[in-house]
Amino acid sequence: MVSLTDLPSPSTAYAAYASISASFMLLQTTFHQIVPRPVQDFLLSAFFRIFKRTNTSLLNLVIDQFDGMSRNDLFDSFELYMSTKTNPKTHRLKLTKSSKEKHINIKLAQSEKIMDVFQDIEIKWLFICEESDNSARNSSGRPSSKIPDDFGNRPWQFKTKQWFELSFEKVHKDVVINSYIPYVLEESKAIRNAKKVVKLHTLANNAYFAETPAWDSINLEHPSTFEKLAMEPSEKKALRDDLDLFVQRKEYYKSVGRAWKRGYLLYGPPGTGKSSLIAAIANYLKFDIYDLQLMNVKHDSGLRKLLLATANRSILVIEDIDCSVELPDRNAKPVPSDRHPRDVQFSLSGLLNFIDGLWSSCGDERIIIFTTNHKDRLDPALLRPGRMDMHIHMSYLTMNGFKTLASTYLEINHQHWRFREIEQLLGSVEATPAEVAEELMRTCDADACLGGLVNFLKDKKRKRTIVESGEDANPGAETTDGDDTTPGVELIPKAKKIKTNGLQDVFCHK
Numbered sequence: 001m002v003s004l005t006d007l008p009s010p011s012t013a014y015a016a017y018a019s020i021s022a023s024f025m026l027l028q029t030t031f032h033q034i035v036p037r038p039v040q041d042f043l044l045s046a047f048f049r050i051f052k053r054t055n056t057s058l059l060n061l062v063i064d065q066f067d068g069m070s071r072n073d074l075f076d077s078f079e080l081y082m083s084t085k086t087n088p089k090t091h092r093l094k095l096t097k098s099s100k101e102k103h104i105n106i107k108l109a110q111s112e113k114i115m116d117v118f119q120d121i122e123i124k125w126l127f128i129c130e131e132s133d134n135s136a137r138n139s140s141g142r143p144s145s146k147i148p149d150d151f152g153n154r155p156w157q158f159k160t161k162q163w164f165e166l167s168f169e170k171v172h173k174d175v176v177i178n179s180y181i182p183y184v185l186e187e188s189k190a191i192r193n194a195k196k197v198v199k200l201h202t203l204a205n206n207a208y209f210a211e212t213p214a215w216d217s218i219n220l221e222h223p224s225t226f227e228k229l230a231m232e233p234s235e236k237k238a239l240r241d242d243l244d245l246f247v248q249r250k251e252y253y254k255s256v257g258r259a260w261k262r263g264y265l266l267y268g269p270p271g272t273g274k275s276s277l278i279a280a281i282a283n284y285l286k287f288d289i290y291d292l293q294l295m296n297v298k299h300d301s302g303l304r305k306l307l308l309a310t311a312n313r314s315i316l317v318i319e320d321i322d323c324s325v326e327l328p329d330r331n332a333k334p335v336p337s338d339r340h341p342r343d344v345q346f347s348l349s350g351l352l353n354f355i356d357g358l359w360s361s362c363g364d365e366r367i368i369i370f371t372t373n374h375k376d377r378l379d380p381a382l383l384r385p386g387r388m389d390m391h392i393h394m395s396y397l398t399m400n401g402f403k404t405l406a407s408t409y410l411e412i413n414h415q416h417w418r419f420r421e422i423e424q425l426l427g428s429v430e431a432t433p434a435e436v437a438e439e440l441m442r443t444c445d446a447d448a449c450l451g452g453l454v455n456f457l458k459d460k461k462r463k464r465t466i467v468e469s470g471e472d473a474n475p476g477a478e479t480t481d482g483d484d485t486t487p488g489v490e491l492i493p494k495a496k497k498i499k500t501n502g503l504q505d506v507f508c509h510k
């Protein structure tokens with residue numbers, strides 16, 4: 001216990017106070033004499049900032065780049081979001097772009113601050129990046145351990161620790177955590193989606209010989225969009241609405257106990273836009289395409305591995321399902337490999353069951369598209385209700401479809417004096433959008449193109465009349481396999497068309 005006699009006398013206390021005051025005044029004078037005025041201002045403002053921060057009602061949230069050894073999703077999302085929030089007060093930005101990326105990435109530079117406002121709450125963002133050299137090295141000058149450190153860096157790299165600091169009034173803590181952060185995550189998802197480069201995955205070159213074929217990928221640079229597709233507007237709208245509903249229904253699919261997948265069957269003559277529609281869907285949803293050429297797959301096991309290697313939010317396309325491979329009957333036993341020309345050892349039922357079952361339940365947001373030129377030749381198993389959710393008929397060109405092409409190819413967005421005649425011809429002759437598009441590309445002169453199209457359609461009509469009346473359309477001409485895009489193909493049976501390159505032919509611009 002402290003007694004009164006232990007306390008310093010008033011004169012001792014006064015002497016101590018006088019001595020501290022004198023030292024303080026001496027320090028202050030020295031500070032003013034040696035430290036330049038701008039540095040003084042900076043130190044004082046820093047002092048007051050720290051003082052203010054620790055004594056007011058501000059709350060700081062720290063979002064590290066790494067959570068232990070794994071990346072922190074929040075950091076990546078926030079980084080993306082911040083790139084759209086730069087303003088004239090921003091002093092320094094970092095720009096990056098890898099060879100595979102189309103867009104330039106904008107990031108904040110060290111110590112940059114950004115002010116964001118959400119529901120009238122001011123939120124200040126600060127980006128901090130700290131680097132320090134890694135000292136523990138082996139004899140070759142490299143660090144001994146190969147395990148990434150807690151910043152996720154390989155040990156021979158500089159340690160870089162990056163984080164965001166958000167500061168705002170403490171009273172808004174709940175709004176920021178429960179509303180603002182989910183909002184930032186949603187926004188960054190949309191930004192990521194907009195930046196996403198859609199890919200086309202095809203079987204690797206050695207797929208046919210490999211026991212376990214693999215996917216190769218390239219950027220899908222097909223410019224097809226719903227707007228440019230020559231289709232009936234009502235059909236386009238129905239399909240787009242269906243896609244919109246599908247991607248929004250994660251919880252619904254879960255609640256009804258179904259895999260989150262959707263199947264579309266596109267059927268119609270060659271050149272009516274089935275591949276273009278697939279590209280338009282991929283561009284619209286930003287889903288990658290997996291183009292599965294069944295001809296290049298030998299066994300059920302290889303097929304399963306390929307399907308399991310596909311990612312979520314993707315479209316699995318099997319083109320020309322009726323003729324791309326001789327699928328054995330669904331109830332038949334596999335054909336012995338020594339008797340089958342292609343060693344095919346998988347069945348249509350195996351493929352369908354796997355797609356319906358395991359494959360689709362292993363992932364989310366899967367779309368599967370089959371295409372065919374001959375719906376009537378399809379195995380009934382494919383047409384069974386519930387298997388393909390929508391059957392989309394890609395038909396010969398209608399007047400509405402033609403107007404879309406005229407707008408896209410010739411920029412004619414109003415009535416043209418040739419339209420009446422073209423409408424009459426399209427009503428009596430079957431022309432594919434591919435054929436008409438070809439005519440519309442012949443010159444830059446719209447009148448000349450439409451005149452050429454009229455002649456083309458009249459010629460087609462004449463040939464068709466001759467074929468129907470049993471006369472020889474091209475007297476003297478040699479009989480050839482011909483181009484099966486002519487509507488006459490429906491009247492004269494042709495040999496089965498075997499596709500070799502599928503979507504690759506259409507999509508890869510060399």
Ligand SMILES: Nc1ncnc2c1ncn2[C@@H]1O[C@H](COP(=O)(O)OP(=O)(O)OP(=O)(O)O)[C@@H](O)[C@H]1O
Pocket residue numbers: 228229230231269270271272273274275276277373394433434435437506
């Ligand atoms: N409906 C359409 N709208 C706009 N362009 C089309 C349409 N159909 C065809 N085209 C044009 O014709 C070209 C070939 O069409 P596409 O390959 O999409 O037809 P397809 O039905 O898939 O043919 P195939 O059955 O031979 O694969 C496209 O690149 C496009 O320029």
